[in-house]
Amino acid sequence: MKIPGNLFGGQQPASPSDKTSILRLADPAHPAREQLKQAAGIVDQCVQIELLGERTAMSVSASAGDAEKVISILDDAVTMCPEDMDLLVAKACILYAFGQFKSAEETLDLVLVKSPGHFEANTWKNHWETWTNALRYPKWNExxxxxxxxxxxxxxxxxxxxxxxxxxxxxxxxxxxxxxxxxxxxxxxxxxxxxxxxxxxxxxxxxxxxxxxxxxxxxxxxxxxxxxxxxxxxxxxxxxxxxxxxxxxxxxxxxxxxxxxxxxxxxxxxxxxxxxxxxxxxxxxxxxxxxxxxxxxxxxxxxxxxxxxxxxxx
Incomplete structure (x- = not known):
């Protein structure tokens, strides 16, 4: 199986000239730091993962209100930083976790219109059935x-x-x-x-x-x-x-x-x-x-x- 040529939307991975912080959403100086902190806190409480075979299984214990709240918080972050496609990818992760699969895919489409070579959005979109997003992995920090x-x-x-x-x-x-x-x-x-x-x-x-x-x-x-x-x-x-x-x-x-x-x-x-x-x-x-x-x-x-x-x- 050959890696498809459009894996990165016809572009190579991010180059050294990319002005985006290497910490991306984890940058302490991110303009939407407070919104990101709030959204991640809700995810920490609602999402549990475990390893089943070679893949992680995710379960979500949350109300519809929790889903609406975290999506609203991320919408505020996107309004603050409309050119940060990583925020839209994070929103797609949340939508997917709460079972809104079509909305998640449409959000990735929005990313790819503006940034066709976005690694996470492109790879997830191209391998929708097998790719796993950030919420399927263990929470970690220092x-x-x-x-x-x-x-x-x-x-x-x-x-x-x-x-x-x-x-x-x-x-x-x-x-x-x-x-x-x-x-x-x-x-x-x-x-x-x-x-x-x-x-x-x-x-x-x-x-x-x-x-x-x-x-x-x-x-x-x-x-x-x-x-x-x-x-x-x-x-x-x-x-x-x-x-x-x-x-x-x-x-x-x-x-x-x-x-x-x-x-x-x-x-x-x-x-x-x-x-x-x-x-x-x-x-x-x-x-x-x-x-x-x-x-x-x-x-x-x-x-x-x-x-x-x-x-x-x-």
Whole structure:
């Protein structure tokens, strides 16, 4: 199955020249911050998710009044920021959650009229039956101290790069199990992403560097395979990379027995954002994937051939 050429509406993922904040709806300085906070608070109370097989199931416990209230709040936000298409996508998520599927799809259509290359709107519209929106993922922010059961379940299956819901949008989280006491609050974290073009197919390597107040820094090496998408799910490797380009910030969560020993939002610098979006653009413009049975071989090739001294953390 080839990724359709109109996946991004004929455009590549967001470029480094995009003036939109990399935090998008999670930007503390967003003009509609108060409305976004109110709407997310209602969602937090009304929406529950659990993992069923490879997908998350969502249940909504809310009245018609709750639905009307949160939609009204988002309408106010759209009035304040009529050019912010992410707000309309958030509204589509709410409409979908409350069973207003036709209205949700029509809202996506409005987004695509103004912004044909909008990643989330375009991909959701093109894969309506399989794509899952932000409300189908665990709520996460820097204040969370324990893994959501869905996050813990993914980690138990070695799915370390995950999608979480940051307010009313998706973001990535690198979730890794560790042992020992919680980390010092002064611990610094840096992450570097590398596209490895192995003889077996493309592989995304990522390196998490921990700089603690005492002792030598440590580096964790891990991999995200770029298999050919079959489910058209946001949790597939190809789409995780595209999500990272769309919202190029992420969380690093080091967990021990379900507790978040360290939970940090990483807001990268300009060079890192350019690197991430360059990788996503390469993957979007080629038809090159890693056969699943070659994952171990590709990882071994990369570890044998990649010089970690080349890493330049921003």
């Amino acid at each position: 204040g969370e101290s324990r893994l959501h059961p869905v996050m813990a379940a993914h980690l138990s299956h070695n799915q370390r790069v995950q999608i979480v819901r940051d307010g009313l949008q998706k973001a990535l989280a690198i979730v890794t199990g560790v042992q020992g006491p919680p980390f010092d609050s002064r611990t610094q974290i840096k992450v570097e992403w590398v596209l490895s073009k192995t003889p077996y197919g493309p592989l995304m390597a990522y390196y998490v560097k921990l700089i603690e107040p005492v002792g030598e820094p440590s580096v964790m090496e891990a991999f995200l395979p770029i298999f050919r998408p079959t489910l058209f799910s946001p949790m597939e490797g190809y789409f995780l990379v595209q999500q990272l380009a769309y919202t190029p910030y992420w969380y690093v969560v080091l967990a021990s027995d379900g507790a978040a020993s360290l939970n940090r939002k990483i807001i990268p610098g300009e060079k890192s954002v350019q690197n991430i979006r360059g990788i996503a653009s390469q993957l979007a413009s080629t038809d090159s994937y890693l056969p699943q049975q070659q994952f171990q071989s590709a990882m071994q090739w990369h570890m044998n051939n990649f010089d970690m001294d080349r890493l330049v953390y921003e």
